[in-house]
Amino acid sequence: MTDSQPWPPPGRRGAGGPGAGEPGSAGRAGGRAEGRGSGDLGTLLGQVARGDDAAYGVVYARVAAHVFGIARSVLRDPAQAEEVAQEVLLDVWRDAARYDAERGTAMAWVTTRAHRRAVDRVRSEQASAAREQRAARAEVSYDVVAETVAARLDAERVRRCLGSLTDLQRESITLAYYRGCTYREVAVLLKVPVGTVKTRMRDGLIRLRDCLGVD
Amino acid sequence: MSIVRFRRTDPHTLAGAYALDALGEADRKRFERHLSGCPSCAQEARGLGEATSRLADTLATQPPDGMRERVMAAAARTRQDPPVTQPARPAWPPRAVWPARARWTGRRWGIAVACGVLAIALVFGGMAFHNEQQLNQERARSRAIAAVLNAPDATMMTVAATSRGTATIVMSHQARALVFTAARLPALPSSQRYELWLTGRAGARAAGMLPPPRAGMTSPVIVSGLRAGDKFAVSAEPASGVPHPTSRMILNVSLP
Numbered sequence A: 001m002t003d004s005q006p007w008p009p010p011g012r013r014g015a016g017g018p019g020a021g022e023p024g025s026a027g028r029a030g031g032r033a034e035g036r037g038s039g040d041l042g043t044l045l046g047q048v049a050r051g052d053d054a055a056y057g058v059v060y061a062r063v064a065a066h067v068f069g070i071a072r073s074v075l076r077d078p079a080q081a082e083e084v085a086q087e088v089l090l091d092v093w094r095d096a097a098r099y100d101a102e103r104g105t106a107m108a109w110v111t112t113r114a115h116r117r118a119v120d121r122v123r124s125e126q127a128s129a130a131r132e133q134r135a136a137r138a139e140v141s142y143d144v145v146a147e148t149v150a151a152r153l154d155a156e157r158v159r160r161c162l163g164s165l166t167d168l169q170r171e172s173i174t175l176a177y178y179r180g181c182t183y184r185e186v187a188v189l190l191k192v193p194v195g196t197v198k199t200r201m202r203d204g205l206i207r208l209r210d211c212l213g214v215d
Numbered sequence B: 001m002s003i004v005r006f007r008r009t010d011p012h013t014l015a016g017a018y019a020l021d022a023l024g025e026a027d028r029k030r031f032e033r034h035l036s037g038c039p040s041c042a043q044e045a046r047g048l049g050e051a052t053s054r055l056a057d058t059l060a061t062q063p064p065d066g067m068r069e070r071v072m073a074a075a076a077r078t079r080q081d082p083p084v085t086q087p088a089r090p091a092w093p094p095r096a097v098w099p100a101r102a103r104w105t106g107r108r109w110g111i112a113v114a115c116g117v118l119a120i121a122l123v124f125g126g127m128a129f130h131n132e133q134q135l136n137q138e139r140a141r142s143r144a145i146a147a148v149l150n151a152p153d154a155t156m157m158t159v160a161a162t163s164r165g166t167a168t169i170v171m172s173h174q175a176r177a178l179v180f181t182a183a184r185l186p187a188l189p190s191s192q193r194y195e196l197w198l199t200g201r202a203g204a205r206a207a208g209m210l211p212p213p214r215a216g217m218t219s220p221v222i223v224s225g226l227r228a229g230d231k232f233a234v235s236a237e238p239a240s241g242v243p244h245p246t247s248r249m250i251l252n253v254s255l256p
Helices: A031-035 A040-049 A051-073 A080-097 A106-125 A126-137 A151-165 A167-179 A183-188 A194-212 B004-007 B010-019 B025-036 B037-057 B067-076 B108-126 B132-150
Strands: B101-106 B155-158 B164-171 B177-183 B194-200 B203-209 B221-224 B231-238 B250-254
Touching: A031 B250, A040 A106, A040 A151, A051 A080, A051 A106, A051 A167, A051 B037, A051 B067, A080 B067, A106 B037, A126 B004, A126 B108, A151 A167, A151 B037, A151 B203, A167 A183, A167 A194, A167 B037, A183 A194, A194 B010, A194 B037, B010 B025, B025 B037, B037 B164, B037 B177, B132 B164, B132 B177, B155 B250, B177 B231, B194 B221, B194 B250, B203 B221, B203 B231
Parallel strands: none
Antiparallel strands: B101 B155, B155 B164, B164 B177, B177 B221, B194 B203, B194 B231, B231 B250
16 A cells, blocks of 8 residues: 555544543533443434434434534535535434344434435536545544543544454555545555455454454 | 365455455456355455454544534434334245245356355365365365356255345256355254254255354355255254254255
């Protein structure tokens, strides 16, 4: 790999650091730790499905920062990111009854939708060639906010696990997830065969899964 | 043709790219079709999806001011979609029709998926061998399974069990045999195992025991000696096996 990036990417060093959060917004970015384990988020979705506005407010508080963060990461443009985030969050309200705990955690259900929607948006907009060039140049900078201790620990753990992957695994995964590149685009960016990217993505995710201890 | 050939074209390798939304539209749809007929792929996709979801933990970003109010207001005037309901299950004994979700497919693609799944299950099974004799038995079993999978008239079906979980069946009239594998069937107490049955005009014939699952997935079992008009069924029975079914079938399908 020739054009390898430093890890963590330069713009992300301050993630969760001082000044990242705004006063009075605590709790909004703290979804994962509370949603996991207790299975609370799934239960809340059940209540939302029955039209419970208050439960929806709690769900919003737990997932909005994740949803917006994903949209922001993939789309870059804050205005578009907000539009996509709103659509996804409204979908959560509309489709809450379709959430099936058998198929995965509630947080995964929400984040999968958010990522899919952001990626669909970005791909429908641009010819892939133009986007590849842009992705290659794009500066990675996130004003990432992790306000609660639990959320910071979650993020830290993910970073640590990402750090345990090989460069090629990690870069294949981050280019795809954080920037919304297809595996073919990733192959061009990393100058490796598409088959290699496919397998690195899978191997890397398997390692990540095992490192994070998800089932 | 060996099983290895299927593994090389195994769509399993797309599971990572799929979880990351890194497939183009066409690839994505193709992979989703596979998932619907491939319990072990679906299980892996789920795990990789969870891992992928955790990547979002590093992205959590404070949304812009006012977004919450806008979303709440939009929700307040948006009708919620109703849940997806299951089609009514046929009463026992079921009519001689396919359950709603069942479908046979003779498409090469579908079979290739099954073969990939089964090949992987075989490899997993391989880890459990203790001696030469077991290894030889396993080789013979693998050959018999490969014969069914590679039969020109092989057809595949995926069907939901009435309890929980899914089963994949590949059958060949020519080989007079079928290969059965299941995922996420309800766990049984150690005193019980799932027993397979072929039911014809003369009643139910015991057709083998299902090995206990590994990670929710049972390794493939071959059932031979099919007769015309047979149905295939599965029930939970004492672990030693019984000559006639003593409990309600969790799966009962007509064979084509």
